[in-house]
Amino acid sequence: MTTNRQYLFLLNLCPFVLCVNLQKICVNLSLESMPKVNKETCIGCGTCESICPEVFKIGDDGKAEVLPADYTALKDKIKEAADSCPVDAISAE
Numbered sequence: 001m002t003t004n005r006q007y008l009f010l011l012n013l014c015p016f017v018l019c020v021n022l023q024k025i026c027v028n029l030s031l032e033s034m035p036k037v038n039k040e041t042c043i044g045c046g047t048c049e050s051i052c053p054e055v056f057k058i059g060d061d062g063k064a065e066v067l068p069a070d071y072t073a074l075k076d077k078i079k080e081a082a083d084s085c086p087v088d089a090i091s092a093e
């Protein structure tokens with residue numbers, strides 16, 4: 001039998017567990033929409049960085065790299081960057 005004290009514990013715990021699980025779902029969804037740069041084909045022109053600097057940056061190797069960001073919120077700019085890449089090095093959902 002569950003006591004009042006146990007109910008209080010469960011009530012306090014529940015929102016935390018729910019929040020952690022929602023965060024995991026959000027991270028997974030965000031990672032699913034994470035764009036990828038093919039460094040073999042990237043020529044380091046900087047077009048993607050100029051269109052969407054929140055996500056793309058030219059790294060020390062002279063190639064574009066993907067920064068941590070809210071990819072879902074930036075999906076339109078990411079798509080524009082991918083469409084503008086002269087060598088189709090960016091794959092995006």
Ligand code: SF4
Nearest residue numbers: 042043045046048085
């Ligand atoms: S637009 Fe394409 S080729 Fe230019 S830096 Fe970005 S990924 Fe590389």
